[in-house]
Amino acid sequence: MTVFAGxxxxxxxxxxxxxxxxxxxxGTVGAGTFNVLARNQHEITRRAGRGIExxxxxxxxxxxxxxxxxxxxxxAVNNGDPVRVTDDALSVVxxxxxxxxxxxxxxxxxxxxxVLEAIAHGxxxxxxxxxxxxxxxxxxxxxxxxKGVMVAFxxxxxxxxxxxxxxxxxxxxxxxxxxxxxxxxxxNFILSxxxxxxxxxxAVLKEAQQLGYAxxxxxxxxxxxxxxxxxxxxxxIAFGIPVQFExxxxxxxxxxxxxxxxxxxxLGYRIKLLGITRRRExxxxxxxxxxxxxxxxxxxxxxxxxxxxxxxxxAVGHTMYYGKGAGAEPTASAVIADLVxxxxxxxxxxxxxxxxxxxxxxxxxxxxxxxxxxxESAYYLRLRVADEPGVLADIxxxxxxxxxxxxxxxxxxxxxxxxxxxxxxxxxxxxxxxxDQAIARIEALPTVVSKATRIRLEDLN
Amino acid sequence: MTVFAGxxxxxxxxxxxxxxxxxxxxGTVGAGTFNVLARNQHEITRRAGRGIExxxxxxxxxxxxxxxxxxxxxxAVNNGDPVRVTDDALSVVxxxxxxxxxxxxxxxxxxxxxVLEAIAHGxxxxxxxxxxxxxxxxxxxxxxxxKGVMVAFxxxxxxxxxxxxxxxxxxxxxxxxxxxxxxxxxxNFILSxxxxxxxxxxAVLKEAQQLGYAxxxxxxxxxxxxxxxxxxxxxxIAFGIPVQFExxxxxxxxxxxxxxxxxxxxLGYRIKLLGITRRRExxxxxxxxxxxxxxxxxxxxxxxxxxxxxxxxxAVGHTMYYGKGAGAEPTASAVIADLVxxxxxxxxxxxxxxxxxxxxxxxxxxxxxxxxxxxESAYYLRLRVADEPGVLADIxxxxxxxxxxxxxxxxxxxxxxxxxxxxxxxxxxxxxxxxDQAIARIEALPTVVSKATRIRLEDLN
Numbered sequence: 001m002t003v004f005a006g007x008x009x010x011x012x013x014x015x016x017x018x019x020x021x022x023x024x025x026x027g028t029v030g031a032g033t034f035n036v037l038a039r040n041q042h043e044i045t046r047r048a049g050r051g052i053e054x055x056x057x058x059x060x061x062x063x064x065x066x067x068x069x070x071x072x073x074x075x076a077v078n079n080g081d082p083v084r085v086t087d088d089a090l091s092v093v094x095x096x097x098x099x100x101x102x103x104x105x106x107x108x109x110x111x112x113x114x115v116l117e118a119i120a121h122g123x124x125x126x127x128x129x130x131x132x133x134x135x136x137x138x139x140x141x142x143x144x145x146x147k148g149v150m151v152a153f154x155x156x157x158x159x160x161x162x163x164x165x166x167x168x169x170x171x172x173x174x175x176x177x178x179x180x181x182x183x184x185x186x187x188n189f190i191l192s193x194x195x196x197x198x199x200x201x202x203a204v205l206k207e208a209q210q211l212g213y214a215x216x217x218x219x220x221x222x223x224x225x226x227x228x229x230x231x232x233x234x235x236x237i238a239f240g241i242p243v244q245f246e247x248x249x250x251x252x253x254x255x256x257x258x259x260x261x262x263x264x265x266x267l268g269y270r271i272k273l274l275g276i277t278r279r280r281e282x283x284x285x286x287x288x289x290x291x292x293x294x295x296x297x298x299x300x301x302x303x304x305x306x307x308x309x310x311x312x313x314x315a316v317g318h319t320m321y322y323g324k325g326a327g328a329e330p331t332a333s334a335v336i337a338d339l340v341x342x343x344x345x346x347x348x349x350x351x352x353x354x355x356x357x358x359x360x361x362x363x364x365x366x367x368x369x370x371x372x373x374x375x376e377s378a379y380y381l382r383l384r385v386a387d388e389p390g391v392l393a394d395i396x397x398x399x400x401x402x403x404x405x406x407x408x409x410x411x412x413x414x415x416x417x418x419x420x421x422x423x424x425x426x427x428x429x430x431x432x433x434x435x436d437q438a439i440a441r442i443e444a445l446p447t448v449v450s451k452a453t454r455i456r457l458e459d460l461n
Numbered sequence: 462m463t464v465f466a467g468x469x470x471x472x473x474x475x476x477x478x479x480x481x482x483x484x485x486x487x488g489t490v491g492a493g494t495f496n497v498l499a500r501n502q503h504e505i506t507r508r509a510g511r512g513i514e515x516x517x518x519x520x521x522x523x524x525x526x527x528x529x530x531x532x533x534x535x536x537a538v539n540n541g542d543p544v545r546v547t548d549d550a551l552s553v554v555x556x557x558x559x560x561x562x563x564x565x566x567x568x569x570x571x572x573x574x575x576v577l578e579a580i581a582h583g584x585x586x587x588x589x590x591x592x593x594x595x596x597x598x599x600x601x602x603x604x605x606x607x608k609g610v611m612v613a614f615x616x617x618x619x620x621x622x623x624x625x626x627x628x629x630x631x632x633x634x635x636x637x638x639x640x641x642x643x644x645x646x647x648x649n650f651i652l653s654x655x656x657x658x659x660x661x662x663x664a665v666l667k668e669a670q671q672l673g674y675a676x677x678x679x680x681x682x683x684x685x686x687x688x689x690x691x692x693x694x695x696x697x698i699a700f701g702i703p704v705q706f707e708x709x710x711x712x713x714x715x716x717x718x719x720x721x722x723x724x725x726x727x728l729g730y731r732i733k734l735l736g737i738t739r740r741r742e743x744x745x746x747x748x749x750x751x752x753x754x755x756x757x758x759x760x761x762x763x764x765x766x767x768x769x770x771x772x773x774x775x776a777v778g779h780t781m782y783y784g785k786g787a788g789a790e791p792t793a794s795a796v797i798a799d800l801v802x803x804x805x806x807x808x809x810x811x812x813x814x815x816x817x818x819x820x821x822x823x824x825x826x827x828x829x830x831x832x833x834x835x836x837e838s839a840y841y842l843r844l845r846v847a848d849e850p851g852v853l854a855d856i857x858x859x860x861x862x863x864x865x866x867x868x869x870x871x872x873x874x875x876x877x878x879x880x881x882x883x884x885x886x887x888x889x890x891x892x893x894x895x896x897d898q899a900i901a902r903i904e905a906l907p908t909v910v911s912k913a914t915r916i917r918l919e920d921l922n
Contacts, residue, residue: 317621340630340633351510
């Protein structure tokens with residue numbers, strides 16, 4: 001069955017038969033990919049110039065896979081041919097009739113084996129697996145280059161937002177200065193709720209789990225690991241360096257206090273979990289942590305489970321990309337965009353394809369990832385102090401000695417009968433180890449009665 | 462001179478010589494392109510796999526062209542070869558040694574002739590010329606298909622924001638529902654200033670001209686023509702239809718009152734000049750006009766000369782793309798991204814390239830552009846009325862008869878001794894001709910003392 005009715009095309013490609021896809025994993029994103037491909041087959045074929053057909057589906061839950069396939073019986077997506085359903089994913093990656101393997105299993109166990117095996121069998125690969133690429137990307141891309149196949153991964157970062165394409169193809173004129181992204185919807189939802197309702201992290205996490213915005217085991221999200229996988233991939237693409245997840249500095253939001261969100265608001269800032277990567281003279285910063293950003297910045301107003309990536313290039317200036325970072329169909333949107341890209345490059349000389357990590361493999365930079373102690377940032381400091389004269393003077397003297405300038409101070413009036421109070425300081429940009437040393441000296445003051453709370457602050461200008 | 466030092470590449474392309482570019486027009490964007498290409502040559506070559514070299518520059522102001530070229534003497538951008546400078550642009554488009562022509566002259570006089578002549582000579586074309594493509598795009602793309610060359614135009618819409626790439630390649634999985642864009646920086650700057658300062662359009666326009674944000678003859682910007690050129694191009698790409706600028710409905714901001722901006726704010730809305738294109742069952746809406754949008758939408762907070770495009774796709778949901786829509790280097794960023802794309806596709810079978818208008822030429826839809834009377838919108842209505850009992854009842858009865866629901870009413874208290882007042886109504890979505898008929902009946906009421914002010918309102922949800 002042909003999808004559109006026109007006669008012979010001016011484009012040679014549209015005379016070719018459909019591309020045959022093997023889909024590994026039909027959880028949320030796998031089912032979304034199948035559904036969107038079926039629903040929009042006509043629209044997609046009008047763009048791609050040839051059909052994209054799901055030829056085989058592999059899932060351990062073979063009953064679920066059969067049900068999905070049965071629901072689409074007769075749809076153009078399987079082009080009249082029956083879709084092969086199997087629980088043996090290896091048989092799909094080795095099937096000579098399959099052109100492209102879509103890996104939606106996740107993790108880096110069996111997924112790594114299947115991706116490498118697919119490449120070894122000369123198949124192009126589309127994956128949404130950020131963990132796999134952040135940890136094993138260099139090995140996978142090297143294998144793919146060796147075999148002249150594509151590994152496409154738009155869905156691995158920020159769901160349906162075409163941020164990989166923007167960085168890798170849309171901003172090629174630029175020397176990228178930095179990227180800062182809200183790239184984990186779960187934590188952004190939690191932070192939005194904590195701010196709106198003044199609730200504690202624990203209370204909001206529970207709510208998020210009930211609403212399905214957080215997993216039963218939320219560790220990967222709330223501890224920043226998922227965001228670190230994504231920013232690791234963006235860092236490699238932006239700066240032409242190998243993926244180096246193991247060198248990322250990762251802090252999550254589980255120890256964040258509602259108090260600090262409130263004080264930040266009073267000072268004109270919002271707290272977001274940002275993945276940041278920045279070019280410095282002697283290396284690259286790569287870090288995930290809660291961050292104060294000025295409320296007037298557009299990205300500070302990205303609320304709920306939405307994602308946004310802010311990119312600063314030397315020619316283009318500031319750009320931002322916003323949308324849903326997760327979910328069945330937004331992620332399927334990115335998976336299928338990759339399928340269309342791969343379809344268009346099937347007959348192309350590998351040397352003319354867009355390189356996996358944006359830069360040609362023989363032109364990678366060897367800039368190191370800087371240790372967190374060498375990172376430059378401004379800081380929010382909250383100190384619990386005795387309500388005595390001279391406390392602020394002692395603190396500001398220590399900061400001055402460390403050559404750390406102060407941008408703002410907020411001192412709470414102690415409540416009736418209270419003998420302690422909070423001092424909040426915003427510093428100018430400094431090197432992290434300078435800040436660490438000053439904090440150690442401040443905490444040693446007899447009038448400072450608890451450990452300092454320190455949150456990094458980025459102006460994003 | 463080679464730009465990076467590595468040995469033989471795994472990529473065939475990086476062994477090819479540089480791509481030779483002929484640059485037509487060295488005004489703001491032309492000079493920006495030359496400068497960015499020179500400054501970032503190393504970074505760009507690491508991405509593209511081969512050098513991009515400016516071989517010839519044509520400008521009527523030959524002294525200016527010589528000065529620019531002299532300033533970059535010895536830079537990698539001219540790769541050791543001298544750049545040919547001429548005032549004869551035709552000699553450049555006919556030069557057999559040139560691979561790609563970059564047209565930055567603007568307008569549709571000589572630019573059309575040069576682009577067609579370049580195509581006829583088998584050259585790929587990169588252009589920032591939105592007017593040319595919105596009016597003559599179909600002819601140009603047909604000629605390019607005939608000769609198997611690319612016409613790339615990322616810079617024609619929203620400056621450095623890679624929105625063409627996002628629509629054409631990043632969102633290929635989607636049936637696009639609608640696009641709404643702030644795609645003219647001059648008018649967005651004027652509207653931001655009118656709101657901030659409560660000033661009149663005329664006063665702010667004058668200020669904008671002094672600051673260089675508006676041209677001496679600002680007609681194209683303030684009357685919405687520039688935005689209409691851009692949304693015409695996006696409409697074609699989103700829906701797979703030919704460019705049809707002549708069918709766009711175009712209203713500018715020159716008759717917008719500060720009063721309405723203020724009332725809109727009170728009701729929770731901001732007024733922006735939007736380019737809107739939307740798929741309806743029997744056709745496509747294509748329109749540019751001042752529009753109320755809810756202040757809580759991210760795009761409502763895009764201020765000053767910045768641009769943003771909001772895209773709703775059926776799978777991806779809402780996405781937004783934000784950045785500088787004009788200026789030398791942001792626009793150069795898009796021109797050079799196109800040069801890199803063209804460089805990568807030079808050796809590619811034309812059938813495998815991304816189609817000019819996103820959809821294959823033989824798979825275009827014949828959905829008509831709807832006349833403005835058939836457009837669906839909500840409306841803001843401001844009426845000057847006699848301060849008498851029953852006025853509001855008469856007005857709301859007329860709207861009810863026309864089956865137009867009311868979403869909000871704001872009635873100003875008449876000032877001491879005043880006998881007239883303003884009534885502001887927000888309607889639900891209706892067909893424009895219904896609204897027109899109701900307004901005619903309302904204006905005929907004896908208690909309504911002036912013509913109604915009507916501004917369209919879009920919820921963007």
